[in-house]
Amino acid sequence: MADAALGAVRRQLREFPAAARELSLPLAVPYLEAPPTPLQFYRDWICPNRPCIIRNALQHWPALHKWSLPYLRATVGSTEVSVAVTPDGYADAVRGDRFALPAECRLPLSRVLDVLEGRAQHPGVLYVQKQCSNLPTELPQLLPDLEPHVPWATEALGKMPDAVNFWLGDAAAVTSLHKDHYENLYCVVSGEKHFLLHPPSDRPFIPYELYKPATYQLTEESSFKLVDEEAMEKVPWIPLDPLAPDLTRFPSYSQAQALRCTVQAGELLYLPSLWFHHVQQSHGCIAVNFWYDMEYDLKYSYFQLLDSLTKVSGFETEPW
Numbered sequence: 001m002a003d004a005a006l007g008a009v010r011r012q013l014r015e016f017p018a019a020a021r022e023l024s025l026p027l028a029v030p031y032l033e034a035p036p037t038p039l040q041f042y043r044d045w046i047c048p049n050r051p052c053i054i055r056n057a058l059q060h061w062p063a064l065h066k067w068s069l070p071y072l073r074a075t076v077g078s079t080e081v082s083v084a085v086t087p088d089g090y091a092d093a094v095r096g097d098r099f100a101l102p103a104e105c106r107l108p109l110s111r112v113l114d115v116l117e118g119r120a121q122h123p124g125v126l127y128v129q130k131q132c133s134n135l136p137t138e139l140p141q142l143l144p145d146l147e148p149h150v151p152w153a154t155e156a157l158g159k160m161p162d163a164v165n166f167w168l169g170d171a172a173a174v175t176s177l178h179k180d181h182y183e184n185l186y187c188v189v190s191g192e193k194h195f196l197l198h199p200p201s202d203r204p205f206i207p208y209e210l211y212k213p214a215t216y217q218l219t220e221e222s223s224f225k226l227v228d229e230e231a232m233e234k235v236p237w238i239p240l241d242p243l244a245p246d247l248t249r250f251p252s253y254s255q256a257q258a259l260r261c262t263v264q265a266g267e268l269l270y271l272p273s274l275w276f277h278h279v280q281q282s283h284g285c286i287a288v289n290f291w292y293d294m295e296y297d298l299k300y301s302y303f304q305l306l307d308s309l310t311k312v313s314g315f316e317t318e319p320w
């Protein structure tokens with residue numbers, strides 16, 4: 001009887017993602033040609049937890065016309081920033097049996113630009129990606145070039161962003177599949193970003209495992225070693241690479257359907273809270289994003305329930 005009940009729960013979990021997709025999810029990320037009003041944004045995108053790409057929302061930012069690698073060199077080249085350095089471009093990702101955190105270096109931005117422009121060498125892959133409002137804290141000189149928030153989103157959400165992040169990266173820098181509890185307004189200023197997305201309802205098909213955290217350290221011979229973070233708890237993370245999924249190990253991922261989109265310079269992606277995302281970029285891409293804390297409402301609680309059922313039913317290891 002217990003086995004029959006467990007089987008029924010697993011069957012429901014297997015069928016749920018397709019049912020959710022058919023009910024409310026688009027086959028591709030839709031485009032808006034102009035920013036929505038706060039009411040439209042709330043009603044059509046935040047409430048249904050649906051992504052969209054918005055054009056002509058950043059045209060008034062001087063950054064859009066000014067920011068380039070030479071401009072950054074001229075204005076903030078001497079400013080020291082935190083840079084994530086990894087041997088393979090993957091920061092915060094599963095590597096072997098560890099959750100690998102990047103080496104964090106403090107470098108003048110001009111040094112990062114030298115490496116990105118091929119004028120100098122540095123071991124590994126560099127990514128300016130510190131996600132704790134690094135734009136106002138590390139590069140405040142750039143603030144006059146953009147708005148401090150996205151006014152129609154701020155009004156719709158009834159709050160200011162928790163963080164405003166600056167991203168500058170190598171084409172080899174990849175952000176592994178994960179989700180956040182933020183409403184994310186992701187603005188590409190120069191270059192392009194490639195997003196692979198899964199709705200929260202795909203959770204049963206997206207495996208998590210617990211990993212011991214370890215941080216990359218650069219050795220004197222310019223190689224990398226992973227050093228365990230003994231004081232840190234194990235981290236639940238997604239071991240699957242959606243670009244080359246190991247379907248023998250994670251067969252149920254074959255049932256998931258990713259949405260892919262490219263966000264061009266001048267476009268803004270609304271990436272709703274709890275959506276899984278994997279991110280790549282063109283070389284030297286410059287972006288800014290605004291993280292607004294999500295509402296911990298019934299939608300959040302339903303997601304927690306889906307997450308718990310996926311875990312306790314053993315669906316991740318035995319989906320069939």
Ligand SMILES: O=C(O)CCC(=O)C(=O)O
Nearest residue numbers: 167174175180184279289
């Ligand atoms: O741009 C990236 O590489 C990652 C962005 C991201 O993961 C986020 O904004 O939550």
